[in-house]
Amino acid sequence: MTLKVYADRMSQPSRAVIIFCKINGIEFEEVKIDISRRQHRTPEFEEINPMKKVPAIVDGRFKLFESHAIMIYLAYVFPGVADHWYPADLSKRAKIHSVLDWHHSNLRHGAATYVLNSTLGPALGRPLNPKAAAEGEKILSESLAKIESVWLKGNGRFLLGSLQPSIADLSLVCEIMQLEVVNEKDRDRILGPHKKVLKWINDTKNATRPHFDEVHSVLFKVKEKLKRLQSGGAKDETQSTLKSALHSKM
Amino acid sequence: MKKVPAIVDGRFKLFESHAIMIYLAYVFPGVADHWYPADLSKRAKIHSVLDWHHSNLRHGAATYVLNSTLGPALGRPLNPKAAAEGEKILSESLAKIESVWLKGNGRFLLGSLQPSIADLSLVCEIMQLEVVNEKDRDRILGPHKKVLKWINDTKNATRPHFDEVHSVLFKVKEKLKRLQSGGAKDETQSTLKSALHSKM
Numbered sequence: 332m333t334l335k336v337y338a339d340r341m342s343q344p345s346r347a348v349i350i351f352c353k354i355n356g357i358e359f360e361e362v363k364i365d366i367s368r369r370q371h372r373t374p375e376f377e378e379i380n381p382m383k384k385v386p387a388i389v390d391g392r393f394k395l396f397e398s399h400a401i402m403i404y405l406a407y408v409f410p411g412v413a414d415h416w417y418p419a420d421l422s423k424r425a426k427i428h429s430v431l432d433w434h435h436s437n438l439r440h441g442a443a444t445y446v447l448n449s450t451l452g453p454a455l456g457r458p459l460n461p462k463a464a465a466e467g468e469k470i471l472s473e474s475l476a477k478i479e480s481v482w483l484k485g486n487g488r489f490l491l492g493s494l495q496p497s498i499a500d501l502s503l504v505c506e507i508m509q510l511e512v513v514n515e516k517d518r519d520r521i522l523g524p525h526k527k528v529l530k531w532i533n534d535t536k537n538a539t540r541p542h543f544d545e546v547h548s549v550l551f552k553v554k555e556k557l558k559r560l561q562s563g564g565a566k567d568e569t570q571s572t573l574k575s576a577l578h579s580k581m
Numbered sequence: 582m583k584k585v586p587a588i589v590d591g592r593f594k595l596f597e598s599h600a601i602m603i604y605l606a607y608v609f610p611g612v613a614d615h616w617y618p619a620d621l622s623k624r625a626k627i628h629s630v631l632d633w634h635h636s637n638l639r640h641g642a643a644t645y646v647l648n649s650t651l652g653p654a655l656g657r658p659l660n661p662k663a664a665a666e667g668e669k670i671l672s673e674s675l676a677k678i679e680s681v682w683l684k685g686n687g688r689f690l691l692g693s694l695q696p697s698i699a700d701l702s703l704v705c706e707i708m709q710l711e712v713v714n715e716k717d718r719d720r721i722l723g724p725h726k727k728v729l730k731w732i733n734d735t736k737n738a739t740r741p742h743f744d745e746v747h748s749v750l751f752k753v754k755e756k757l758k759r760l761q762s763g764g765a766k767d768e769t770q771s772t773l774k775s776a777l778h779s780k781m
Contacts, residue, residue: 404622425607
């Protein structure tokens, strides 16, 4: 029975799991759970993940949620997964756990809060909130600085001085990619100063091609649609405007 | 990152408590399997709880305790609005612990008969509520009987160390109670700092 991955490609951790599976040749069935259509709140999906979030997997009769736990589990059970994704070396592995733990309350917290409150909220039934967006941006910027000064120290192109990417690179880069839907000016203001981060994003993209761009294509479609709607005079990111951006076929 | 805890093992430095406990479970042969099982499915579920913890129980509890009680001791003003937001996340998290993580036959998370590092991490987080005034603590924790039992089971499974390590919390709690009943109604920075620094 094939592995099932329940995901919404608009969800950062969903993308990390999907790219991880594709780059490692793990056979799976992607089951789309559309958050903007509230498919995560159905009783059927609640059976899969009682926390009602994506991503989640079902492997045979084994259900699991939380993207870091999922990628670690898949690295263990699928023999084709190269060691650099989740090394057997205990010290390297411990450092990867350290980044993954740090991520939740720092990069993810900042980036998700900022993107939700500045841009994507209405597509998910929530109003924009400039004050919350500003607080999120502060944490996001501090986190990007820490990535440069701490996690990207060393000789490698990837986190923790590695010459090859790990699940930590995938998780954090997919989070930062969510900024693609934010308007260009703000995105450049936030990311622009962090040259090391920009290079690292590119290195991660190259190390996982062609899957990285393919999995992220939904983000770029939403971004284009938002730009067209906004230049067409729809100055308010109303719920219907953004929902149509997410649902329109391109 | 200028945070605790952190460890140094020989020349190896590590921070983030979950990463630390996993590393120690690996490298110290005396650690019993139930803390971080070799079974990959059990281990994956423990990772799942530990991941969930950051943005749920920890986020809610720490926000609530900081903004309702401990802030001034750390140079930050109290913030009732932030405390209320924290309490909401905390209460939702306690409900999720009861309905999801404590389902099953065991006394511990994930239906286990013995505690894992996940039990230790989450219970220590909830213990921080000890410094909050009794009335609020009972309001928040009181409805969650399964959680209260689980805290007790975890305490018993790790005795005598659990109470010994938590003794500082109880000292701060006593001191805060004395300062508050003595008429110091504002949790001023100096009031709380003296609570943390006084020798008892």
